[in-house]
Amino acid sequence: FIEDVTMPDDTVVAPNENLVKIWSVANMGNSEWPEGSMLVHVSGEPAAAGKRKAVPIVVGKRYEQVGIAVDLVTPSSPGRYVSQWRLMTPDGHYFGACLW
Numbered sequence: 001f002i003e004d005v006t007m008p009d010d011t012v013v014a015p016n017e018n019l020v021k022i023w024s025v026a027n028m029g030n031s032e033w034p035e036g037s038m039l040v041h042v043s044g045e046p047a048a049a050g051k052r053k054a055v056p057i058v059v060g061k062r063y064e065q066v067g068i069a070v071d072l073v074t075p076s077s078p079g080r081y082v083s084q085w086r087l088m089t090p091d092g093h094y095f096g097a098c099l100w
Contacts (some may be wrong), residue, residue: 002021002026003047005067009100015076022069023099025087027083035059036090041069045081057087070098 005022013019027033041053058066068087075081087096 001099002065008094013074015074017026017074019072019074020069021072022067023037024036024067025060025096025099026065027062029062029095032062033057033060033087034089034091035093036069038090039070039085039099040088042083042094043095045075045083054088 001022005024007013007019007021036081037059039055051093055068057068060066060073070085072083082100084098084100086094086098088094
């Protein structure tokens with residue numbers, strides 16, 4: 001995780017609002033992320049548009065910084081919500097830090 005490109009922590013938004021959450025992340029590992037890797041919802045309020053729980057990502061080459069985006073819809077009831085996501089290989093192995 002490098003930074004929140006959109007919607008930093010504690011951003012206040014209206015109910016039922018369509019928005020795009022973008023995180024900047026970097027591949028600091030020893031190899032490229034596998035083709036077909038995705039960002040998947042792991043806990044909290046999914047809030048993804050159409051309730052999608054997995055989003056394809058741009059493959060991060062070694063030491064490359066990329067943006068990962070999710071289309072979200074805020075819940076209809078006011079409150080404090082957190083949606084946690086994590087990168088996953090095509091064969092189901094999580095990698096990297098949790099994003100929220």
